[in-house]
Amino acid sequence: MSAPSADSARAALEALRSEISKAVVGQDATVTGLVVALLCRGHVLLEGVPGVAKTLLVRALAATLELDTKRVQFTPDLMPSDVTGSLIYDNRTTEFSFQPGPVFTNLLLADEINRTPPKTQASLLEAMEERQVTVEGTARKLPDPFLVAATQNPVEYEGTYPLPEAQLDRFLLKLQVSLPSREEEIKVLSRHAEGFDPRDLTAAGVRRVAGPAELDAARAAVAKTSVSPEVAGYVVDICRATRESPSLSLGASPRGATALLSTARAWAWLTGRDYVTPDDVKALALPTLRHRLQLRPEAEMEGVTADSVISSLLAHVPVPR
Secondary structure, three states: OOOOOHHHHHHHHHHHHHHHOOOOOOOHHHHHHHHHHHHHOOOEEEEOOOOOOHHHHHHHHHHHHOOOEEEEEOOOOOOHHHHHEEEEEEOOOOEEEEEEOOOOOOEEEEEOHHHOOHHHHOHHHHHHHHOEEEEOOEEEEOOOOOEEEEEEOOOOOOOOOOOOHHHHOOOOEEEEOOOOOHHHHHHHHHHHHOOOOOOOOOOOOOOOOOOHHHHHHHHHHHHOOEOOHHHHHHHHHHHHHHHHOOOEEEOOOHHHHHHHHHHHHHHHHHOOOOEOOHHHHHHHHHHHHHHHOEEOHHHHHOOOOHHHHHHHHHHHOOOOO
16 A cells, blocks of 8 residues: 555544544644644643543544553552563573563553652653663663653642653643533533443544554654744744743753744644744644743742743744744
């Protein structure tokens, strides 16, 4: 079979939204963010209160792309080897063999990642950055595509271990999964009253609409999306402005700038263009930068948020014409 064209790949990825909506009501922005992360080979931090379908969203995405997915419930007693895998002694062969952990998958749902100690959180760093796992000196490649979708609860901090800045910076996007509107919540209840089972996506009619071939074609097309020097300068100006903001003790790093450029390119391609505009940069600035910033304690006490700082900077940084 011939490789799909860029247009057919875009159409397939656009069909994801309507296909996932058979299982998840609303959350279009979150679905788009996950697709952008797949196109950029990035990872996503999903933040939302319990019960807003974060797990169901990732499972539905995997079903529409026909990708392998695994879920790890992060707990205080979880060990790094429970994530990456370990060497197991085989009595029959009298040798050690590697038993892969759940990280060897396409979509890894790291549920409540901030409930496990830093040692176990760090076990994901190599996997997220290098796309490999090293056990006893041997590096083992992870499958492609590979995406970590980590969830955390924004309201309950007792017994949690906040992610360090170095690990937060490894996430391409931080998406806030919001509560549904009244109309959307009524639709959720109506579906359950009609017998919807969130554990059976096949019965809900969720089907494959794209796959690795479409993802490869889409990634190749995104890589050809042009970026003018003026837009590149605009991205740099935004990130440099975060480092100079009096409300922040830590601004966006150069990795943050490259991440913003990557997500803006993916968004531009998804919307049907082969070039990036300043509006594309603005559209992805919040989810790409919000988790890379650290507020000063005094600003936090005054109710300032990372989102409000970014929005203020976007309003003041000169936009190229």
